[in-house]
Amino acid sequence: MESSLENAHRQLDIVAELLGIDPGIHEILKHAKTTHTVMVPVRMDDGKVRVFTGYRVQYNDARGPYKGGIRYHPDVNLDEVRALAMWMTWKCAIADLPYGGAKGGVVCNPKEMSLAEKERLTRRYTFMISEFIGPHRDVPAPDVYTDSQTMAWIMDTYSVIKGYLVPEVVTGKPISVGGSEGREEATSRGVAFCVRETSRAFNVGLADASVAIQGFGNVGANLAVFLQDMGCRITAVSDSTGGIFREKGLDIGKLLKFKRDTGSVVGFEGSEDLSNEELLELECDFLAPAAMENQITEKNARRIKARVVVEGANGPTTTEADKILQEQGILVVPDILANSGGVVASYLEWVQNINRQHWSLEEVNRHLEDKMVKSFDRVHALSKEKGVSMREAALMLGVGRVVEAIKTLGLFP
Ligand code: NAD
Numbered sequence: 001m002e003s004s005l006e007n008a009h010r011q012l013d014i015v016a017e018l019l020g021i022d023p024g025i026h027e028i029l030k031h032a033k034t035t036h037t038v039m040v041p042v043r044m045d046d047g048k049v050r051v052f053t054g055y056r057v058q059y060n061d062a063r064g065p066y067k068g069g070i071r072y073h074p075d076v077n078l079d080e081v082r083a084l085a086m087w088m089t090w091k092c093a094i095a096d097l098p099y100g101g102a103k104g105g106v107v108c109n110p111k112e113m114s115l116a117e118k119e120r121l122t123r124r125y126t127f128m129i130s131e132f133i134g135p136h137r138d139v140p141a142p143d144v145y146t147d148s149q150t151m152a153w154i155m156d157t158y159s160v161i162k163g164y165l166v167p168e169v170v171t172g173k174p175i176s177v178g179g180s181e182g183r184e185e186a187t188s189r190g191v192a193f194c195v196r197e198t199s200r201a202f203n204v205g206l207a208d209a210s211v212a213i214q215g216f217g218n219v220g221a222n223l224a225v226f227l228q229d230m231g232c233r234i235t236a237v238s239d240s241t242g243g244i245f246r247e248k249g250l251d252i253g254k255l256l257k258f259k260r261d262t263g264s265v266v267g268f269e270g271s272e273d274l275s276n277e278e279l280l281e282l283e284c285d286f287l288a289p290a291a292m293e294n295q296i297t298e299k300n301a302r303r304i305k306a307r308v309v310v311e312g313a314n315g316p317t318t319t320e321a322d323k324i325l326q327e328q329g330i331l332v333v334p335d336i337l338a339n340s341g342g343v344v345a346s347y348l349e350w351v352q353n354i355n356r357q358h359w360s361l362e363e364v365n366r367h368l369e370d371k372m373v374k375s376f377d378r379v380h381a382l383s384k385e386k387g388v389s390m391r392e393a394a395l396m397l398g399v400g401r402v403v404e405a406i407k408t409l410g411l412f413p
Helices: 004-019 023-029 078-094 115-129 148-162 186-202 218-229 252-262 276-280 319-327 341-354 361-386 390-409
Strands: 034-043 049-060 066-073 101-107 138-142 210-214 233-239 242-245 272-274 286-289 308-310 331-333
Touching: 004 023, 004 078, 004 319, 004 390, 023 390, 034 078, 034 115, 049 066, 049 078, 049 115, 049 138, 066 078, 066 148, 066 341, 078 101, 078 341, 078 361, 078 390, 101 115, 101 138, 115 148, 138 148, 138 341, 186 218, 186 308, 186 331, 186 341, 186 361, 210 218, 210 276, 218 233, 218 252, 218 286, 233 252, 233 276, 242 276, 319 331, 331 390, 341 361, 361 390
Parallel strands: 066 101, 066 138, 210 233, 210 286, 286 308, 308 331
Antiparallel strands: 034 049, 049 101, 233 242, 242 272
8 A cells, every 4th residue: 555655745746747846846845854863762650761763854944934743653654754744834835824844753652651651752752852843943733642731741841941931832732831722623623614615615515414534533523523513414433443323423422421431432322333444435425534544545445435525634545545536526625725724723823822912712713714714715716727636726736835935935055
């Protein structure tokens, strides 16, 4: 199967051809500008020292400081982080944010670590990358298995090194230490806006629309809440332990409590068990992969029966699968557009921090909606104008803006 990096490179090649990008600039865009690998020693609770591998890939900063999440997962590897950093670069440009793109990750299994071990890991990793990050250099954020608490530790460690509080060094912080209202659920709110705009632009009714969501973490669970509020029927959800199905729709409020109490969605009253593979292949109006990369591949793409795939996760569809979905007439709202609400809210948090302000939830959501709807409209208009898919249009918009910045800046020396 194609790796995420191969997927990202193939997308870049496709858009380079569509845009007629200069070969020299295409070459620049194929590579991350800087890659940091750090070996992070951590004293575990049993007194032994373990060394974890950590990465920070700074992909491109032609449009502004690097920006991107940090992931804690046993499968983290450098190529995956590179791919995610590349996608962040295009995503920030599509949303027209003054940011470049980056990504970080530590190879670890946070589910097997205590809170104190995670804190020591985070602080040491931050210490080791502290000279490469900063409010105007590189601004991390949460990703899979990192959260607002992780961001608070990063901010505190960085601030201790500087000798004064620097809330603007990371986004996705708890509200008590400079976090923004609405940041936690902003990615899902943005995905929900994309679902709403898709329903308008492509005439897919929202009332009673059936939705299957893969992943029930930050993105998946909040998305389920928003879409249920919009009148959709969430028929299936899954997490790393398995999936559940209920034709009439799951009660998401009760399911959230059940997941909090038991740690899993499986076994929820009134639902049938379902594998993650089965969930992807369900007949539904909207399928939202909101877990990991490479979930829709050439192996299962022909069995996908959703009308619309809206990508909450990064890179859930391989290039091969993307082609098959297109042939089958399935609309794909691509990750770099659909899940950009997270980085938009991160930007709003950064702006508030720099200006020492705290905005109301209404104000944050107003800006978020405005940005999401604008991006959606631009991508949709471009896709119609050029006769390309929504993904190709999103890439044309994002990569095109980065190319423009590189050309305008020129090469120095
Ligand atoms: P999370 O850690 O909060 O949740 C991940 C969820 O996926 C969990 O429910 C986990 O059980 C589930 N999962 C893991 N492996 C799975 C598998 N094989 N099958 C089914 N479910 C599985 O992470 P998140 O922040 O919700 O991120 C999910 C995706 O969204 C990632 O691709 C991430 O890069 C992307 N994303 C997140 C944000 C954000 O702001 N958090 C922003 C943009 C994109």
